Amino acid sequence: MSRPALQPDGAGAPDTNTTPLLDVHHLVKHYGGLTATDNLSLHVQPGEVHAIIGPNGAGKSTLINQLAGEVRPDQGQILFAGTDITHEPVDQRALRGLARSYQITSVFPEFSALHNVMLAVQAHQGHSFRFWAPARRDAVLHDPACRVLERVGLAHRLHVPAAALAHGEQRQLELAMVLAGQPRLLLLDEPMAGMSQAESVQMTELLERLKGDHAMILVEHDMDAVFALADRITVLVYGRALATGSAAAIRANPDVQAAYLGDAA
């Protein structure tokens, strides 16, 4: 397959003295003769929002799948808070605080928003409540669940069945269920997909509020959301990092404009 002669620009990332929360070294994933992830290195600092953008087929999902633990890399290393998690399964990564939204969340449509998040809190705490009095069980789950629902803006919808929530609210609920696990790094794979413009703006504002408390890797086609939220952006093309840098640097990068952004820049 012919490929454009583009040089990765990992040097665009700011240098800090902090240990990266996520540190990806020379990741490679082949599917037959196709290289979906091509010697990719990137890092995410605590509290940072790092967006991954690129055309369809660039390898964004393959990357997220490897970070989440669903797809095994052929080569390379993934460090989370300094620990090598390259070969760890999904659930162990989640316990460490590396969470992808839909993996954790199985929303029960007939249960209320509150009940769903209480179950997510329970799953995270790993308690068996069998021998506990219902009142005690409820206090331990209820209060954290209410706090999380308030954070995502659903405090006024606690008792509404999940199925009766609007589409955007259901995505807020999914996010609440992930946040119940107190993740340090959220993997967000197209959180605005299928949303109206208004819902997308609302989700952007919500993620903006969560920013800082949780680092995020954000794969998203909505460039307004990406440019509003991202501290840094990596542009993937053919599985390679074409460029990494601040939103301003990425917008101004002529290679990126040619390869991907076009009129959106």
Ligand code: ADP
């Ligand atoms: P993106 O998310 O950026 O659209 P993907 O990660 O889905 O890109 O895909 C990257 C490349 O890897 C594409 O060429 C795609 O066809 C290929 N690919 C992804 N998953 C598989 C798979 N399970 N088997 C074979 N090829 C795959």
